[in-house]
Structures are given as C-alpha cells and as structure tokens.
Amino acid sequence: MDFYPMYIGGRWVEARSGRRFTSVNPATGEVLGEVALGDREDVQAAVEAARDAFDAWRRMPAPRRGEILFRAAELLGRRKEQLARRMTQEMGKVLMEARGDVQEAIDMTYYMAGEGRRLFGETVPAEMPDKMAMAVREPIGVVGVITPWNFPIAIPSWKIMPALICGNTVVFKPASDTPILAHRLVEILEEAGVPPGVVNLVYGPGGTVGDAILAHPDVPVITFTGSNEAGVHVNATAAPLLKRVHLELGGKNAIIVMDDADLDLAVEGVVWSALGTSGQRCTAASRVLAHRAIKDQLVTKLVERIRRLRLGDGLDPDTDVGPVVNRQALERIHGYVEEARREGATVATGGRIVDEGPLARGFFYAPTLLVEVRPEMRVAQEEIFGPVTAVIEVSSLEEAIRINNGVRYGLSSAIYTRDVNGAFRAMRDLMTGLVYVNHGTIGSEVHLPFGGMRQTGNGHREAGRAAIDFYTEWKSIYVDFSGRLQRAQIDIPQ
Numbered sequence: 001m002d003f004y005p006m007y008i009g010g011r012w013v014e015a016r017s018g019r020r021f022t023s024v025n026p027a028t029g030e031v032l033g034e035v036a037l038g039d040r041e042d043v044q045a046a047v048e049a050a051r052d053a054f055d056a057w058r059r060m061p062a063p064r065r066g067e068i069l070f071r072a073a074e075l076l077g078r079r080k081e082q083l084a085r086r087m088t089q090e091m092g093k094v095l096m097e098a099r100g101d102v103q104e105a106i107d108m109t110y111y112m113a114g115e116g117r118r119l120f121g122e123t124v125p126a127e128m129p130d131k132m133a134m135a136v137r138e139p140i141g142v143v144g145v146i147t148p149w150n151f152p153i154a155i156p157s158w159k160i161m162p163a164l165i166c167g168n169t170v171v172f173k174p175a176s177d178t179p180i181l182a183h184r185l186v187e188i189l190e191e192a193g194v195p196p197g198v199v200n201l202v203y204g205p206g207g208t209v210g211d212a213i214l215a216h217p218d219v220p221v222i223t224f225t226g227s228n229e230a231g232v233h234v235n236a237t238a239a240p241l242l243k244r245v246h247l248e249l250g251g252k253n254a255i256i257v258m259d260d261a262d263l264d265l266a267v268e269g270v271v272w273s274a275l276g277t278s279g280q281r282c283t284a285a286s287r288v289l290a291h292r293a294i295k296d297q298l299v300t301k302l303v304e305r306i307r308r309l310r311l312g313d314g315l316d317p318d319t320d321v322g323p324v325v326n327r328q329a330l331e332r333i334h335g336y337v338e339e340a341r342r343e344g345a346t347v348a349t350g351g352r353i354v355d356e357g358p359l360a361r362g363f364f365y366a367p368t369l370l371v372e373v374r375p376e377m378r379v380a381q382e383e384i385f386g387p388v389t390a391v392i393e394v395s396s397l398e399e400a401i402r403i404n405n406g407v408r409y410g411l412s413s414a415i416y417t418r419d420v421n422g423a424f425r426a427m428r429d430l431m432t433g434l435v436y437v438n439h440g441t442i443g444s445e446v447h448l449p450f451g452g453m454r455q456t457g458n459g460h461r462e463a464g465r466a467a468i469d470f471y472t473e474w475k476s477i478y479v480d481f482s483g484r485l486q487r488a489q490i491d492i493p494q
C-alpha cells in the first residue's frame with residue numbers, strides 16, 4: 001500500500017505519533033493509500049519551519065520567486081493528465097472536469113509567476129519639498145492554508161501561489177478526503193525549487209490540525225475555503241489573535257431564465273452548472289428562477305436532458321456525472337430532497353441514492369430536478385452541495401432578482417435573456433460577487449477577483465490582483481533629503 005508522508009522543513013516525514021489514515025475512491029470504495037495523520041506537534045514543527053524560512057524567502061527578489069512558480073506551472077502542465085486521473089480516483093469528479101481543475105491551477109501559477117514582476121506599490125508627491133513618499137507591499141509571514149476536497153489542486157494553488165509570490169511561507173492542511181492530490185502538489189513545488197520550510201504540508205482529519213494552525217500565534221494569516229459552519233469556527237478561533245482571515249464559504253446560486261431566453265442554451269447552462277462536479281462546487285447552480293411563460297417548457301427540456309446523463313466512474317469516458325465524495329454527503333443530499341418533498345416540492349427526475357447495480361459500491365446520487373419549489377423552503381435556502389437543483393417560478397425580472405437576493409449567500413448568479421436592458425439591470429442588482437450573462441454560474445477565470453458577498457465570505461477576494469492585496473501588508477515610506485527638520489502639517493511650504 002502506498003504511503004503519503006507529511007512535508008515539514010523540506011523533509012518527507014511520518015506523523016510524530018506514527019498514526020495513519022486512508023484515502024478512499026468514492027466510485028469504488030477502494031483504498032488508495034495510507035496517509036500520515038498529523039496532530040498538534042506536527043503543526044508546531046511545520047510552523048517553526050515556515051517561520052524560520054520566512055526571512056530568506058521574503059528577501060529573495062520577487063521575480064526570482066516568480067521563476068520558481070513558473071517551473072511549478074510547467075510541471076503541473078506536464079503532469080496534468082496524471083494528476084487529473086488521480087483526482088478522479090480520489091474524489092470522483094469526471095476526468096474532463098479533473099483536467100479543468102488542474103488547468104485552473106496551471107493558469108493561476110503562471111499568472112502569479114508573472115506577478116513577481118508586478119508587485120506594484122505607489123509613489124506619490126510628498127507634502128514637503130525635497131521629500132519622497134511611497135508605499136510598498138510586504139509579505140506578512142506564515143500563511144495557514146486550509147482547503148476543501150472539491151477542487152483538490154485548483155483551490156490550494158489559488159491560495160499557495162499568491163501567498164508565495166508575495167513572499168510569505170505556508171503551512172498547508174488539505175481536506176482529508178484528498179490528501180494524495182495535496183501530496184502531489186507539494187512534490188511539484190519541491191521539484192520546482194521552493195526552498196525547504198517555505199511550504200509545509202500537514203494532514204489531519206478531525207479538526208485537531210486545523211485548530212492548531214488557527215490558534216497558533218506565529219500564523220498571522222489564514223485562508224479557508226469550506227462550509228459556512230466551519231468558516232464561522234475558523235473566524236472565531238482566529239479572532240482573539242487578530243489574524244487576517246480570508247473565508248470562501250457557501251453559495252446558493254441561481255440561474256434566472258427569462259421568457260425571451262434561448263432555452264436550449266439555458267438548459268445546457270443549468271445542467272453544466274448544477275450537475276458538473278456532481279453539484280459539489282460552491283458556485284453550483286442550485287436554484288433555477290424560471291419565468292412562468294417558459295417554465296413548463298424549460299422543465300420538460302431539463303428533465304429530458306438530465307435523464308440522458310450517464311452516471312458512473314469518472315474515469316470512464318462515457319460518464320457525465322460521477323459520485324459524490326463520501327457516504328455522509330450522500331445522506332445529507334438525500335435528506336434535503338426528502339425534506340423538500342415533505343414541504344410540497346415535486347421530484348421531476350432523480351431524487352434517490354443509487355443502491356443497486358455496480359454503482360452501489362460507490363456514493364452515487366441520481367441527478368435531481370425539483371419543481372414546485374417555493375423560495376422559503378429549506379432546499380431553496382441552504383447549500384446542498386450535490387447534484388440537485390430546484391426550479392422556482394417567477395413572474396418578472398424584479399421578482400427573480402428579489403428571490404436571488406433573498407438568501408444569506410451571495411457568490412454567483414446568472415441570467416439568460418436576450419433583453420439588453422434587463423441584462424444590465426440584473427448585472428447591477430444581483431447581490432453576488434460573480435454575475436454571468438447567458439452563461440451558467442460556474443467557470444470563473446483566475447485573473448479576476450473570485451468570491452462572494454454577504455455570508456459567502458468576509459469581504460476578501462481571491463484570484464487576480466485582489467489576491468495580492470490579501471497576501472501583503474502596506475508599508476508607507478517617507479524619505480526626507482532636504483537636510484533640515486521639516487515638521488509635517490506644521491512647516492507648511494508657502
């Protein structure tokens with residue numbers, strides 16, 4: 001059985017306790033490998049290594065750090081297929097989407113490599129003669145990176161690459177459902193020339209490792225993607241130490257389909273956004289706000305399209321939808337559907353755990369369309385994180401926007417329409433960090449800010465230049481070359 005150690009201070013090591021856990025293929029139940037199970041002491045060692053490595057790393061010229069990331073991007077590119085296959089085995093998403101996940105990481109890594117030559121500050125005129133004023137960006141220190149399993153290469157890369165290019169060091173705790181992918185990513189960073197201690201990897205199911213990172217006084221920055229429940233805990237644990245915390249949490253994303261929309265295009269957008277990655281994306285479309293004039297027609301087309309989807313092992317090129325990540329997920333998803341039924345919704349297709357035939361060995365949920373859903377139902381308010389979407393009928397754009405905005409999340413939204421004015425009104429009024437026009441709710445690009453409003457997060461954004469803002473501190477520098485005392489605000493030049 002393959003074994004996956006932790007990576008601390010540039011060495012691959014067993015957990016100090018010697019304990020291990022396993023990683024399992026959700027399509028087959030097969031055990032893929034054994035993984036070192038970390039605890040508090042491993043975190044302590046990782047933080048010390050990251051702290052010790054910080055000084056040399058922050059002083060390395062940023063373009064040189066960029067060269068290391070450039071090599072990492074090349075390695076990710078060369079291993080794209082291998083990584084994608086492993087990803088399908090470890091968390092179930094179909095191979096085509098696993099390739100997309102790795103591609104997002106490649107794109108982000110090249111983008112951040114380039115930022116090494118663009119960590120722009122500001123120079124501004126000073127108030128006094130013979131004086132210069134400027135603001136420069138500085139790294140902050142050790143960044144705690146805590147990531148989910150649904151984008152096992154992309155999400156860690158969105159966090160680690162900007163943290164590194166800005167000159168920070170990293171303690172990385174990946175989701176315990178996808179430790180092997182995390183291992184592969186860190187191997188690539190090592191091979192690309194990231195010096196010992198600059199990136200450290202500690203695994204730990206059960207919260208001990210995560211909590212030790214959150215509560216460690218030498219980790220001033222935390223970046224976390226995961227559920228809202230966990231995000232609140234992250235925030236509360238980090239708060240007494242006044243850490244800088246980035247939270248990327250849930251979504252309850254909607255696609256509005258207006259009466260003048262291209263329905264076939266909308267169907268493709270809904271199916272891709274709602275059922276891609278088996279709905280396990282924070283950007284997944286889990287509500288369809290359908291104009292009443294086209295609702296019945298849209299539902300008929302959606303049902304027909306969804307029934308043609310093939311469920312199966314993501315490695316099979318004929319598979320459209322893979323399993324969900326684990327048994328608990330399967331039960332949680334089904335619980336939402338059952339509750340929707342009790343509240344009066346109708347299952348137009350799907351609505352069941354696949355518990356017979358060869359797929360019964362894995363964690364498969366039949367792609368599900370719910371109709372007769374009302375905006376206040378739980379299934380229309382809470383994040384499901386599974387292959388389920390709910391159709392809600394609306395009578396106007398205003399009503400659709402109101403319902404879209406009537407949830408606690410604000411990550412992504414979309415509108416299908418041919419009306420230019422309506423599209424612009426929606427772009428202005430939809431309260432989400434991402435808005436798509438004639439396109440589904442998923443598929444953000446790495447050079448634009450990514451993140452959500454309201455309880456999807458805490459105001460920070462990742463990707464693009466926004467990430468550079470998160471991973472740096474501003475330092476304002478004044479240089480007086482007049483040779484005399486110039487008292488600010490007092491010796492006002494005439």
Ligand code: UN1
Nearest residue numbers: 280281282283442443444
């Ligand atoms: C997530 O599900 O946590 O736009 C991120 C998208 C992807 C990112 C999803 N680029 O759907």
